[in-house]
Amino acid sequence: MSGKLLFNEAEWDFATLDRTYKAIEEIALNDLKLDVYPNQVEIISSEQMLDAYSSLGMPLMYNHWSFGKLFAREDTMYRAGYSALAYEIVINSSPCISYLLEENTMTMQALVMAHAAFGHNHFFKNNYLFRQWTNAEGILDYLAFAKHYISACEERYGREEVEFVLDAAHALMDQGVFRYRRPPKPSRERVLEKRRRRAAYEEEAYNDLWRTLPAGIEPPAVPPTPDDEEFDGDIKLPEENLLYFIEKNSPTLRGWQREILRIVRNMAQYFYPQRQTKVMNEGCATFVHHTIMNILYDRGMISEGSLLEFLHSHTSVVFQPEFDDRRFSGLNPYALGFAMMSDIRRIAEYPTAEDRDWFPAFAGSGDWVGALKDAWANYRDESFIEQFLSPKLIRDFRLFALYDKADEGAYNVSAIHNEQGYRKVRSLLARQYDTGIADPNIQVVDADLKGDRTLFLEHKMYRGIPLHHATKDLVVAHIERLWGHDVVLEEVAD
Amino acid sequence: MTYFIDRRLNPKGKSLANRQRFLRRARQQIRDAVQKSLKDSAVADIGKERKIKVSTQGTKEPRFRLDPKTAGERDFVLPGNKEFLPGDEIKKPQGGAGGSGKQASDSGEGDDDFEFVMNEEEVLDIFFEDLELPNLVRTTLKETQSKQWKRAGITTSGSPSQINLVRTMRNAQGRRLALRRPSLREVEMMETELADLEREPGTEEARAKISALKEKIAYAIARRKWVGFIDPVDVRFNSYTEQPVPTSQAVMFCLMDVSGSMGEREKDLAKRFYMLLHLFLRRRYEKVDIVFIRHTHDAQEVDEQEFFYSRQSGGTIVSTALDKMLEIQRERYTTSDWNIYAAQASDGYTQSGDARRCVEMLNEDVMPLCQYYAYIEILDEREMEVFASEDSGAELWRAYRTVAAEWANFATKRISKPADIFPVFRELFKKAEA
Numbered sequence: 001m002s003g004k005l006l007f008n009e010a011e012w013d014f015a016t017l018d019r020t021y022k023a024i025e026e027i028a029l030n031d032l033k034l035d036v037y038p039n040q041v042e043i044i045s046s047e048q049m050l051d052a053y054s055s056l057g058m059p060l061m062y063n064h065w066s067f068g069k070l071f072a073r074e075d076t077m078y079r080a081g082y083s084a085l086a087y088e089i090v091i092n093s094s095p096c097i098s099y100l101l102e103e104n105t106m107t108m109q110a111l112v113m114a115h116a117a118f119g120h121n122h123f124f125k126n127n128y129l130f131r132q133w134t135n136a137e138g139i140l141d142y143l144a145f146a147k148h149y150i151s152a153c154e155e156r157y158g159r160e161e162v163e164f165v166l167d168a169a170h171a172l173m174d175q176g177v178f179r180y181r182r183p184p185k186p187s188r189e190r191v192l193e194k195r196r197r198r199a200a201y202e203e204e205a206y207n208d209l210w211r212t213l214p215a216g217i218e219p220p221a222v223p224p225t226p227d228d229e230e231f232d233g234d235i236k237l238p239e240e241n242l243l244y245f246i247e248k249n250s251p252t253l254r255g256w257q258r259e260i261l262r263i264v265r266n267m268a269q270y271f272y273p274q275r276q277t278k279v280m281n282e283g284c285a286t287f288v289h290h291t292i293m294n295i296l297y298d299r300g301m302i303s304e305g306s307l308l309e310f311l312h313s314h315t316s317v318v319f320q321p322e323f324d325d326r327r328f329s330g331l332n333p334y335a336l337g338f339a340m341m342s343d344i345r346r347i348a349e350y351p352t353a354e355d356r357d358w359f360p361a362f363a364g365s366g367d368w369v370g371a372l373k374d375a376w377a378n379y380r381d382e383s384f385i386e387q388f389l390s391p392k393l394i395r396d397f398r399l400f401a402l403y404d405k406a407d408e409g410a411y412n413v414s415a416i417h418n419e420q421g422y423r424k425v426r427s428l429l430a431r432q433y434d435t436g437i438a439d440p441n442i443q444v445v446d447a448d449l450k451g452d453r454t455l456f457l458e459h460k461m462y463r464g465i466p467l468h469h470a471t472k473d474l475v476v477a478h479i480e481r482l483w484g485h486d487v488v489l490e491e492v493a494d
Numbered sequence: 495m496t497y498f499i500d501r502r503l504n505p506k507g508k509s510l511a512n513r514q515r516f517l518r519r520a521r522q523q524i525r526d527a528v529q530k531s532l533k534d535s536a537v538a539d540i541g542k543e544r545k546i547k548v549s550t551q552g553t554k555e556p557r558f559r560l561d562p563k564t565a566g567e568r569d570f571v572l573p574g575n576k577e578f579l580p581g582d583e584i585k586k587p588q589g590g591a592g593g594s595g596k597q598a599s600d601s602g603e604g605d606d607d608f609e610f611v612m613n614e615e616e617v618l619d620i621f622f623e624d625l626e627l628p629n630l631v632r633t634t635l636k637e638t639q640s641k642q643w644k645r646a647g648i649t650t651s652g653s654p655s656q657i658n659l660v661r662t663m664r665n666a667q668g669r670r671l672a673l674r675r676p677s678l679r680e681v682e683m684m685e686t687e688l689a690d691l692e693r694e695p696g697t698e699e700a701r702a703k704i705s706a707l708k709e710k711i712a713y714a715i716a717r718r719k720w721v722g723f724i725d726p727v728d729v730r731f732n733s734y735t736e737q738p739v740p741t742s743q744a745v746m747f748c749l750m751d752v753s754g755s756m757g758e759r760e761k762d763l764a765k766r767f768y769m770l771l772h773l774f775l776r777r778r779y780e781k782v783d784i785v786f787i788r789h790t791h792d793a794q795e796v797d798e799q800e801f802f803y804s805r806q807s808g809g810t811i812v813s814t815a816l817d818k819m820l821e822i823q824r825e826r827y828t829t830s831d832w833n834i835y836a837a838q839a840s841d842g843y844t845q846s847g848d849a850r851r852c853v854e855m856l857n858e859d860v861m862p863l864c865q866y867y868a869y870i871e872i873l874d875e876r877e878m879e880v881f882a883s884e885d886s887g888a889e890l891w892r893a894y895r896t897v898a899a900e901w902a903n904f905a906t907k908r909i910s911k912p913a914d915i916f917p918v919f920r921e922l923f924k925k926a927e928a
Contacts, residue, residue: 068516322574
């Protein structure tokens with residue numbers, strides 16, 4: 001034991017937080033070689049944590065009743081003691097904002113800083129999906145814009161009108177992302193034209209009264225744009241992004257309604273990488289906090305009591321109930337992710353013959369930091385599992401695969417943790433995390449713009465699984481409201 | 495560069511706007527749920543926050559999702575295999591719940607009802623909506639008890655306008671003494687001494703004295719700087735706390751006919767009537783007692799549960815209830831300490847001859863004691879049409895009309911639906927405003 005304890009008591013204060021943060025930072029940057037956005041750590045109360053929950057974890061969000069519903073539910077669960085609050089929330093932005101709950105003990109604050117401010121932060125900054133699809137620098141500004149824009153619309157067109165567009169757009173959020181390509185860039189003239197029109201509008205809407213507002217209150221950032229903006233005739237089909245298609249081609253929507261669809265679509269796209277990397281993201285953060293807390297202990301910077309407290313909370317986070325357990329609700333991403341990250345380290349450091357067989361690229365290389373950083377940067381859940389799930393883990397978790405045919409009365413066990421089954425279990429599990437398969441594949445195939453303007457959608461059924469009937473009709477009704485004319489959704493075999 | 499930001503003092507209730515939107519959205523479901531919950535709760539509990547269970551009808555958030563139960567095929571992987579070998583079959587659970595049928599991908603939808611807590615104001619809003627209260631009345635009823643700021647000693651923090659100078663200066667003086675802060679006069683004295691010394695011709699001894707004195711002065715001046723005249727630790731503030739303004743107390747007598755002719759609907763209407771009266775009283779009095787008296791051909795004091803839910807057979811003699819009320823009042827509620835309110839609900843039937851006795855008792859004994867006496871007669875819609883005119887009616891009604899003519903604080907009203915209740919209180923309320 002060398003070094004001096006960073007803290008000794010459960011109570012925290014800002015000086016201790018700062019000291020601990022610096023110690024964690026040193027380990028994160030030097031030992032783990034993490035590459036992070038600048039951090040901004042905010043202390044919030046439990047009530048504010050609930051607030052943050054119900055606005056999808058974002059510090060700013062436009063207003064909508066569904067967030068109120070979420071809040072009412074979370075609040076009741078929390079008050080009744082059914083659910084504990086998360087210790088932290090972290091936002092993929094630059095600077096990377098992490099919320100710490102004021103009730104946490106100092107040990108928990110240290111754990112949470114290591115987990116969020118370094119683990120998640122590194123993942124956000126380096127994973128290819130986040131780099132490609134999200135703009136960490138711009139998200140907070142965009143949210144501020146969205147909030148202002150939507151409240152300006154509410155004022156101008158009425159709450160019901162706005163609610164109606166948002167309801168419908170939310171129903172299509174899962175179908176509002178580009179999975180394979182970036183949205184087509186508007187040509188340069190069109191951008192210029194748009195800018196000119198917006199400037200002209202601002203000039204026209206300029207009101208001297210704005211100047212008389214007290215400092216700090218700003219007029220709505222960008223006023224709702226007038227009608228009939230950018231309705232263009234050229235359609236590219238088929239189109240998987242329903243929100244994008246409707247936004248661009250709906251014959252009835254007005255300019256501000258299209259802008260709202262765009263906001264919802266951008267939110268969906270922003271969250272899309274998180275949906276594809278749950279296991280990796282949590283695995284990365286959990287592994288990072290576990291490693292850092294252990295190093296802190298090894299260097300004599302936290303006490304044995306803290307270590308035990310940390311281990312207690314850590315083990316409950318990575319607990320995986322078995323399938324026949326009452327508590328089972330699917331694979332725990334923390335458990336699987338953490339196990340896989342630790343396993344990669346083990347394989348790099350102390351491989352068995354089997355590991356050398358399966359992972360010749362890095363088994364025994366000793367460079368676990370490099371192997372992990374490569375995995376964090378270049379994979380998503382599906383490809384990560386396909387690549388890195390080792391036979392040892394399949395045995396540890398005692399994973400087994402079931403085949404399920406809807407009209408049969410029983411599941412068929414198709415593979416278990418044995419020599420013949422490893423590869424099958426692994427790729428079936430990987431496929432389970434493929435959002436391209438888990439989400440229904442619905443595309444716009446045709447729109448009769450010259451005739452009766454019917455919109456034709458197609459659900460390409462993967463292995464014959466249809467859409468849930470009741471919700472399907474409800475969502476189609478929403479689409480019809482946005483499209484303004486009939487919508488036909490056909491389900492076809494793949 | 496890292497920033498720690500303390501957000502705990504930021505304004506709370508960021509999602510209030512969302513909550514209001516949600517309440518409006520689920521208005522119908524919430525209304526039904528609140529009315530139901532009011533029906534099941536005690537009279538005095540109106541206006542407390544309560545848990546409401548609503549269905550998600552109207553606040554559904556549908557999304558496209560797959561339904562692997564109806565058709566098609568799939569594979570999935572589970573942890574925790576103990577005995578299965580490839581090729582084994584596992585029976586699917588019936589009804590879909592539990593076991594391996596519950597997949598992570600299935601969550602998110604399908605939760606039908608959920609519970610949440612509504613605060614006092616939100617509950618009252620809905621309660622009033624049904625009673626069709628005028629807005630002005632709503633706001634005054636919802637107003638919380640009036641409070642007054644009272645002195646509550648001394649604190650170490652507060653706003654500059656609340657500084658307690660005497661305390662502050664006393665502390666400062668104590669601290670200056672304890673830390674030996676040289677006073678201005680001491681410094682001045684040393685300075686004059688120094689000036690005197692300097693004026694005299696300088697011997698060796700004098701020079702040494704001068705430099706020693708200079709040092710002493712410099713030290714004294716420095717010390718005066720370290721030990722401030724007033725230090726933040728000296729400052730004391732007057733502290734105030736909010737205390738409710740004491741108002742007097744009131745007792746509310748609830749009288750009700752519980753004979754067979756009073757059905758569930760009648761009792762429910764009566765209950766709302768009592769709830770509203772209780773609200774009025776609670777606003778004006780710090781302490782409100784409720785006494786429940788039920789009667790058939792004789793009267794008993796009962797608890798609330800029995801009052802509303804138990805049934806008794808027998809005839810109907812209203813005057814027994816008045817007797818009972820007077821008896822309880824004499825025993826427990828002297829008029830010097832208590833404001834007395836009475837609310838009677840009945841379907842209007844009483845034994846012939848009893849009505850006259852009631853009128854006598856009211857005029858001579860009851861009304862002189864009461865701040866207010868409200869009588870409601872609960873009819874069904876059909877009867878309501880028959881007795882369209884105020885003058886016609888059953889015996890009790892006609893008898894009570896004569897009392898009402900004599901006493902301004904006696905109100906009578908016929909009701910057949912919740913919206914009829916409020917006008918009973920109109921008089922009472924006007925008086926409160928005056």
